[in-house]
Every structure is written in C-alpha cells, then in structure tokens.
Amino acid sequence: xEKFELHILGCGSALPTTRHFPTSQVxxxxxxxxMIDCGEGAQLQFRKSRLKFSRLNHIFISHLHGDHCFxxxxxISTLNLLGRTADLHIxxxxxxxxxxxPVLDFFNRQMTxxxxxxxxxVQAPCLIFEDRSMEVMTLPLQHRMPCCGFLFAEKPSPNHLxxxxxxxxxxxxxEFNRIKxxxxxxxxxxxxxxxxxxxxxxxxxxxxxxxxxxVYKPTLAPLIxxxxxxxxxxxxxxxxxxxxxxxxxxxxxxxxxxxxxxNVKKLVIGHFSARYEDEQALLNEAxxxxxxxxxxxxxxxxxxx
Numbered sequence: 001x002e003k004f005e006l007h008i009l010g011c012g013s014a015l016p017t018t019r020h021f022p023t024s025q026v027x028x029x030x031x032x033x034x035m036i037d038c039g040e041g042a043q044l045q046f047r048k049s050r051l052k053f054s055r056l057n058h059i060f061i062s063h064l065h066g067d068h069c070f071x072x073x074x075x076i077s078t079l080n081l082l083g084r085t086a087d088l089h090i091x092x093x094x095x096x097x098x099x100x101x102p103v104l105d106f107f108n109r110q111m112t113x114x115x116x117x118x119x120x121x122v123q124a125p126c127l128i129f130e131d132r133s134m135e136v137m138t139l140p141l142q143h144r145m146p147c148c149g150f151l152f153a154e155k156p157s158p159n160h161l162x163x164x165x166x167x168x169x170x171x172x173x174x175e176f177n178r179i180k181x182x183x184x185x186x187x188x189x190x191x192x193x194x195x196x197x198x199x200x201x202x203x204x205x206x207x208x209x210x211x212x213x214x215v216y217k218p219t220l221a222p223l224i225x226x227x228x229x230x231x232x233x234x235x236x237x238x239x240x241x242x243x244x245x246x247x248x249x250x251x252x253x254x255x256x257x258x259x260x261x262x263n264v265k266k267l268v269i270g271h272f273s274a275r276y277e278d279e280q281a282l283l284n285e286a287x288x289x290x291x292x293x294x295x296x297x298x299x300x301x302x303x304x305x
Contacts, residue, residue, distance in 0.1 A: 002030045002133075004154065004206050004304045006229065009045035011270035011296035013235050014067040021045055021298055022067040023271055025231070026056075027152055027208060029134055035059040036150060036210050042071035043078050049299050053079060054086075058129060060136065061092035062212035063147035069096065073103050076115060084113045091118045091128050091136075093146040122148040125223060133157075139223055141214035143248045149211040151224055159199035169193055206304050209264070213271065215245065216254040221262035229304045230259050231296070234269035234282055252282040256289035270296030 005028045012020030022039025026046065033056040035042070046053070061069050072090070079088065090096065097117035104115065120128050122140050129136040132155070139149035158180035166176075171185055179185055185193040209224035211232040224230060234252035236244040244251050250258075252269055259267040267290055272279050279295055286293040294302075 001203050001305060004029055004208075006208060006231070006268075006302045006304060007049045007051065008268075008270070008296045008298060008300040008302075009042050009049065010039050010298060011272060012039075012067075013271050013273050014065065015274040016040075017274045020272060022070070023212070024071060025210070026051055029152070029154075031055060032057070034136075034152070037062055037068040037212065038071040038075060039067045040070045040074075043075045045298060046075075049301070053082060053084070057086060057088060059088070059090045060128075060150050061090065061096060062141070062149060062210070063093055063143060063145055064095055064099070065145065065213065068212065072100065073107065076100075076104065077108055080108050080112055087114045087116060089116045089118060089129075091120065093122050093148065094119045095146075120148075122146045137223070139209065139211060139220055141212060141220075142217055143213045143215070147213055149209065149214070149220075151227070152208045152210075154205035154207070156205050157202040159195070159202050161199055162197075165193075165198050169198070171198065208304055209262075211255075211258075213248065214250060215248050216250050216258065218258055218261050221258065224262050224264065227262065227264045229266050229268065229302060230262065230264040231268050231270060232258060233271035234286065235271050235273045237276070237282055237285055240273075240275075252285040253289055256286035256293055259290045259293070265292065267293045268296050268302065269293060272296075 007026040009024035010021030012022055021041040023037045024039050024042035025036040027034045126138050128138055134154055137151045139151055141147045141149055175185055179198050182195055184195050207227040209227040209230045213233055232255040233250050234255040235249040236251045238251045238253040241251050255269050269286055283295050
C-alpha cells in the first residue's frame with residue numbers, strides 16, 4: 001500500500017503555551033508533502049518530524065487567523081535561503097496574497113523560486129487541487145472569519161495484476177493497462193480469460209478530512225462520510241460550551257458526535273485551548289461518544305489506512 005500518513009506539527013490554539021505549537025500538519029502522500037495550516041514554529045517542527053523541505057510544494061491555509069498562518073513568512077524565507085528552485089503553491093481563502101506580498105517583497109527581494117497564491121471562496125465545496133493520485137476539496141466551515149476545512153481523497157487505482165496467471169496465459173505487455181482497468185483478455189486462440197482470474201482488487205482509496213476552527217456543523221457530515229481519518233478541532237470541553245459558541249469553536253464532545261454522524265473510522269482531536277493543563281479530560285469526553293478517538297500531539301505520525 002502506498003504511503004498516506006499524517007504528521008502533526010502543532011495542535012494548540014491561538015494563545016501560546018509551553019506545551020503546544022500553533023496549528024500545522026503535513027500530509028505525506030507517496031512521499032509528496034502537503035502542509036495544512038502554518039502556525040508559528042511550523043518549520044522547526046517540520047525539521048523535528050524529519051520531513052524534507054524539498055518534497056513540500058503545496059500549502060493549504062484554512063483561514064487567516066495568525067495561529068494558522070504566521071509561520072508562512074519564515075518558512076518561505078527559509079526555503080529561499082536553501083536555494084529552492086521549485087515553485088511553491090499556497091491555497092487559501094481570499095486575502096492572503098495581499099497580506100503576504102509586501103512581506104515577501106521586503107524580506108525576500110531576490111527569490112530563488114516562485115510563490116503562487118490560489119485563493120478561493122469558502123461559500124461552497126470546491127475542488128482546489130488535483131493530480132494523478134489525489135484531489136483536494138474544500139469543506140465550508142463557520143468561524144469568525146471566512147474559513148474552510150479540506151478533504152484529501154485518493155483516486156481509485158487500477159487492479160493488481162496476478163503475475164503467475166498473466167505469465168501462464170502469455171498476456172503481452174501491451175494488454176496490461178486494459179486488464180488492470182477491468183478488461184478481460186482474449187487469447188490468440190479466441191478463449192476469453194475473465195478479468196477476475198488475472199487481477200486482484202486494488203486497495204480501496206483513502207480519505208483524510210481536516211476540520212479547522214468552526215462551530216459544530218453536522219451538515220458537513222455527508223461530505224466526509226466514511227473518511228479513514230478525521231481531524232476536528234476540540235478547543236473546549238462541554239463544560240465550556242457557552243465559550244465555544246461565543247468564539248465559534250467546537251467542544252470535544254461535539255467533535256466526537258460529528259465523527260459518529262459522519263461514520264469516520266478514526267478521529268483525532270486538537271486545537272486545544274490554553275486553559276487546559278491536561279487534555280485527558282477532553283479525550284475522555286470524546287471517547288464517551290466516539291471510541292475511536294485519539295489526542296493530537298506534536299510530532300505524532302498517523303498512518304491512514
């Protein structure tokens with residue numbers, strides 16, 4: 001099975017603490033790295049997670065609160081110091097380029113590479129990235145400013161050839177792609193060999209859903225139904241539900257209820273408020289609703305399968 005894994009770089013919320021870095025993650029898809037949000041310290045955590053800057057070409061920003069994007073200027077500058085030549089693509093709600101261009105023009109006047117900003121509306125789900133193996137859709141969230149989550153979905157892959165049967169029937173290489181995509185094979189003598197004899201089913205495509213800062217929004221559940229892994233913010237405990245509502249955030253119990261509604265396989269909660277010295281209470285609250293819940297922590301690597 002191809003690599004599909006999540007690295008947590010930071011899982012704290014806006015107020016700095018000594019326990020957590022602000023929000024940032026990296027999704028490793030077949031050794032191509034996709035960063036999701038870029039809070040302060042993201043590049044340091046990137047190093048600690050032993051990830052390679054050269055494999056990072058796409059960054060997805062959920063919204064323009066500082067704890068989700070203040071790490072961008074430093075990261076872009078570091079890549080410049082390293083002599084990067086590959087283009088860097090940054091996807092975000094409207095407004096990021098206007099904020100970043102003056103900073104880049106001042107601190108990085110001699111750029112060794114190009115930065116492209118791709119801005120999108122958060123009003124409805126939309127496809128913002130696609131390559132041969134994966135596509136990225138936005139998930140409209142509800143926060144104090146335009147905000148969205150992201151759904152990273154593998155594309156279905158062809159069936160696996162059963163080499164012993166392919167060799168037995170003398171299937172020519174020119175027929176391999178047709179057979180992997182479901183076609184039967186007809187021998188020179190006219191015998192039809194069913195596809196099921198020549199192939200085994202491909203691995204089912206995997207999905208990772210990222211729900212950043214938002215109120216509890218169960219209407220999103222159909223968009224991520226059956227995801228292999230869901231990250232959902234759980235800034236507060238249920239006891240602080242009023243504060244969560246006031247600041248447009250979610251409680252751990254609500255995040256677990258959303259995971260249950262969406263029938264995901266596993267939930268990881270994060271974006272913890274600085275008021276909690278121990279997040280175990282948040283985990284216990286979520287586990288009571290959705291047993292397949294874990295806590296995010298810095299430098300945690302989660303295989304998605």
